[in-house]
Amino acid sequence: MYFKDRVDAGNQLAEKLIIERPENTVILALPRGGIPLGIEISKKYSLPFDVIHAKKLVHPLQTEFAIGAVAEKGDPILNNEVAVEQKWIDQEITRVREEINRRRKLYDDFFNQKVLEGKDIIIVDDGIATGMTMFAAIEAVKNQNPRKIIIAVPIIPKGTYHRLKTLVDQIAYVEIPIQFLGAVGAYYQQFPQVSDKEIQTMIKQLEN
Numbered sequence: 001m002y003f004k005d006r007v008d009a010g011n012q013l014a015e016k017l018i019i020e021r022p023e024n025t026v027i028l029a030l031p032r033g034g035i036p037l038g039i040e041i042s043k044k045y046s047l048p049f050d051v052i053h054a055k056k057l058v059h060p061l062q063t064e065f066a067i068g069a070v071a072e073k074g075d076p077i078l079n080n081e082v083a084v085e086q087k088w089i090d091q092e093i094t095r096v097r098e099e100i101n102r103r104r105k106l107y108d109d110f111f112n113q114k115v116l117e118g119k120d121i122i123i124v125d126d127g128i129a130t131g132m133t134m135f136a137a138i139e140a141v142k143n144q145n146p147r148k149i150i151i152a153v154p155i156i157p158k159g160t161y162h163r164l165k166t167l168v169d170q171i172a173y174v175e176i177p178i179q180f181l182g183a184v185g186a187y188y189q190q191f192p193q194v195s196d197k198e199i200q201t202m203i204k205q206l207e208n
Contacts, residue, residue: 005190006033006126009154009174010040016172017122017152019045024147025120028052030137031103032194033184034125039206041124041152049206050114051107052123052140053100054133057092059084069132070096072104074140077132103196110200116144122172124152126191127184131160138167155187 003009019025027049029038035051042049054071058064059082067089068078076093121141128134134151141149151164152172157180164171177187185191 003154003174003188005188006036006194007040009126009188010037010124011044012174013037013124013152013154013172014041014044016174017041017045017150018172019047021120022047024118025122026050026114026116028114028116028121028123028137028141030054030123030125030133031107032196032199033127035194035199035202037126037152037154038124039202041122042206047122048114049203050111052137053103053107054137054140055096055099056132057089057096060088066130066132067092069136070100071133071136071140072100073143074136077136077139079132106196107199107203111203116141116146119146120148120150121146122150122152126153127155127187128153128160128164129157129180129182129184131164134164135167138164155184 022045025047027038027042027047029035029051031051038049052071054069056066057068059067067082067084068076070076070093123137149168150170151168154174156173156176158176161176
């Protein structure tokens, strides 16, 4: 299964969703890659749109390897199978929280945060590999007392899917591959990095 780009993935994913209470539903996209998909879902169902900032905590020797993740308004989620000095973990948590605060201030310049209490929340990303940032986002959303949490991702490994099922009310997806290719980008024909400037343009277009 391949997606042309994130807009194509967002359109395919939107078809898999069943919105029970649109008047009570909020889209939360994980920046940056989840935003184009979240916007397509928001447009299709006329749902309010927001983001939830979450970033992985990286290993001191392997920066592509996640030892955990942090989301705004949430506690850190750690991979207990990885042995890393607590001093490094504390430094990473501080670094990531500072970056999250920077991005939130930037995004607050062009749209308002949504109230999540009592709402049906759809958390959107462009795909899941290990799921660390998604797990952190879920915990942060739970802290805000939503009525329901739905995960919407176009591609998800089988093991991650089964773990997520124990954490949320519903999961919408396009495909769970028999053998995951190791990276979300492998399922996209075009998978460029998304800049904050591009996101600002997307959101302004959504609001117009």
